[in-house]
Amino acid sequence: MNSPNSTKPTIGVIGLKGLPAFGGAATAGENIINRLKNDFDFVVYAVSSHVKPGFMPGGFRQKVFKSVPLHKLNIFLYYLRSAIHALFAENYALIHLHHIDGAFILPLLRLKYKVISTAHARTFESGKWSAFINIILKGNEQIFLHLSNCVTSVGKPLQETYQGMVKKRIRYIPNGIDVSFLKDVSDIQSRSGYLLFSAGRIIPLKGLHFLINALHRMNSHEKLIVLGDLNQVAQYKSDIEKLSSGLNVEFKGMIRDKTALFDYIRHADLFVFPSISETMSIMLLEVASLNVPIICSDIKANKAVFSEQEVLFFKSESEDDLTEKLNWAMINPAAMQKKSETALHKLKANYDWDKIVVQYCDVYKEFLN
Numbered sequence: 001m002n003s004p005n006s007t008k009p010t011i012g013v014i015g016l017k018g019l020p021a022f023g024g025a026a027t028a029g030e031n032i033i034n035r036l037k038n039d040f041d042f043v044v045y046a047v048s049s050h051v052k053p054g055f056m057p058g059g060f061r062q063k064v065f066k067s068v069p070l071h072k073l074n075i076f077l078y079y080l081r082s083a084i085h086a087l088f089a090e091n092y093a094l095i096h097l098h099h100i101d102g103a104f105i106l107p108l109l110r111l112k113y114k115v116i117s118t119a120h121a122r123t124f125e126s127g128k129w130s131a132f133i134n135i136i137l138k139g140n141e142q143i144f145l146h147l148s149n150c151v152t153s154v155g156k157p158l159q160e161t162y163q164g165m166v167k168k169r170i171r172y173i174p175n176g177i178d179v180s181f182l183k184d185v186s187d188i189q190s191r192s193g194y195l196l197f198s199a200g201r202i203i204p205l206k207g208l209h210f211l212i213n214a215l216h217r218m219n220s221h222e223k224l225i226v227l228g229d230l231n232q233v234a235q236y237k238s239d240i241e242k243l244s245s246g247l248n249v250e251f252k253g254m255i256r257d258k259t260a261l262f263d264y265i266r267h268a269d270l271f272v273f274p275s276i277s278e279t280m281s282i283m284l285l286e287v288a289s290l291n292v293p294i295i296c297s298d299i300k301a302n303k304a305v306f307s308e309q310e311v312l313f314f315k316s317e318s319e320d321d322l323t324e325k326l327n328w329a330m331i332n333p334a335a336m337q338k339k340s341e342t343a344l345h346k347l348k349a350n351y352d353w354d355k356i357v358v359q360y361c362d363v364y365k366e367f368l369n
Contacts, residue, residue: 008040008041009041009093009094009364009368010040010041010042010090010091010093011040011041011042011043011092011093011094011095011096012042012043012045012086012090012092012094012095012096012113013029013042013043013044013045013095013096013098014045014079014082014083014086014095014096014097014098014102014105015029015079015097015098015101015102015118016029016044016045016046016098017045017047017050017078018044018047018048018049018050018051018052018064019044019051019055019057019062020052020055022200022254022256023200024175024281024282024283025098025099025118025120026050027175027282028098028118028120028154028282029096029098031178031353032357032360033059033060034059035353035354035357036357036360036361036364037059039361040093040364041060042059042061043060043062043090043092044057044060044061044063045062045063045065045081045082045085045086046062046063047064047065047066047074047078048064048065048066048067049067049074050067051064052256063082063085065077065078065081065082075101079101079104080105082102082105083105083108083109084108086109086112086113087108087109087111087112094113094114094115094116094364094367094368095109095113095114095115095116096115096116096117096118096364097109097115097116097117097118097148098117098118099118099119099120099121099123100117100119100121100122100140100141100144101137101140102140103117103140103141103147103148104140106143106144106147106148107143107147110147114149114150114367115147115148115149115150116148116152116364116367117148117150117151117152118151118152118153118154118173119144119151119153119155119158119279120154120279121158121278122141122158122277122279123137124137124138124141125205125277145165145168146166149367150171150363150366151168152170152171152173152360152363153170153171153172153173153279154174154175154279154280155172155174155278155279155280155301155304156172156280156301156304157279157300157301157304158279159171171359171363173359173360173363174280174305174351174356175280175281175282175285175356176285176351176352176353176356177285177289177347177352177353178289179348179352179354191267191269192267192268192269193222193223194222194223194224194225194267194268194269195223195224195225195268195269195270195271196224196225196227196264196271196272196292197211197225197226197227197228197271197272197273198226198227198228198255198261198271198283198287199227199228199283200229200254200283201229201232202226202228202230202232202236202237202240203232203236204233204236204276205275205276205277206274207274207275207276207317208226208240209239209240209243210274210317210318210319210322211224211322212240212243212244212247212249213243213319214319214322214323214326215247216243216246216247217319217320217323218323218326218327220247220248220326222330223248223249223250224247224248224249224250225252225268226249226251227252227253227261228254229254230251230253252264262290265286265287265290265292266290266291266292268292269293269333270292270293270294270295270329270336271287271292271294272294272295272296272326273287273296273297273302274296274297274314274316274322275296275297275299275302276297276299276316276317277301278299278302279301280301280305281301281302284296284302284305285305285347285351288306288310288340288343288344288347289344289347291340291341291344292340293311293329293333293336293337293339293340294306294311294312294340295311295312295314295322295325295329296311296312296313296314297313297314297315297316297317298313298314298315298316299316306343306346309339309342310340310342310343310346311339311343312325312328312329312336312339313325
């Protein structure tokens with residue numbers, strides 16, 4: 001139940017794939033662990049492809065499996081190895097599983113453990129996978145919902161969807177921001193004259209093509225900086241590169257260092273978030289926490305967090321409306337800044353990780369008892 005030389009319950013964490021975080025789910029997991037490590041011992045299962053070389057975790061252990069070259073096999077083996085190690089090499093008080101992708105290991109984990117599972121997204125909606133893989137992922141979702149002892153969702157709309165699918169209680173626990181970090185960025189005056197798009201994995205669902213087409217419609221000479229991994233879908237990468245011809249677009253790739261990432265964000269004139277589907281974007285929260293004006297799609301997940309007083313919405317998938325809203329934002333910077341300040345105030349009041357992790361702590365204690 002407990003780690004050696006400790007009276008604290010030990011929780012095995014599967015699905016983050018490695019810390020320090022450079023993705024949304026891993027960022028959430030990292031914040032949970034860092035704030036609850038005085039109450040619980042954590043063992044984070046990781047794979048070497050997702051771990052920063054030389055990183056020494058403080059206050060938790062990290063079990064790192066060697067990666068294999070094929071990405072899909074790499075992640076499948078990661079989940080399977082984690083489950084086998086948890087069953088035969090450890091004796092945890094609980095398991096916390098992140099992502100529905102790994103739900104296929106739940107039948108193994110439930111042989112020995114109670115499992116708290118957190119949904120970060122419906123992966124089959126990403127547009128990244130084949131029809132066959134999506135069938136498997138939908139089956140995974142059913143396993144996730146029915147075999148987990150407790151299911152939490154980081155997004156309110158997804159929580160409501162899941163609640164309509166099963167009788168058990170689905171708990172909404174949102175993502176958050178690190179309020180202590182705001183002391184360093186509260187007085188932001190410097191803008192560097194560029195628009196910014198950022199996503200960990202740049203796939204069709206993230207909507208970068210809508211933004212690029214809107215810039216073409218505007219005959220814009222504005223600089224657009226694109227942050228994120230564009231190598232996820234080969235055809236989409238090719239399409240984006242062709243679409244960008246004639247525009248002032250800089251592709252910076254994946255920025256894993258948080259300080260460097262936030263530096264790009266805080267100096268942007270405007271952050272554009274044209275995603276077609278989200279659960280609850282940590283990227284959007286982080287941008288708002290840096291007091292940067294936002295244009296975002298009017299999908300349910302975004303409107304569940306922000307209002308029209310806090311961001312400028314455009315009709316999802318509408319290049320015409322995005323073009324109109326971009327034009328308006330560029331000639332009304334004071335109004336956009338007022339929206340960003342209102343959004344920042346909301347985040348401080350309602351999305352502070354220090355307050356949110358209390359809900360995870362309560363869930364852990366409930367199922368420990």
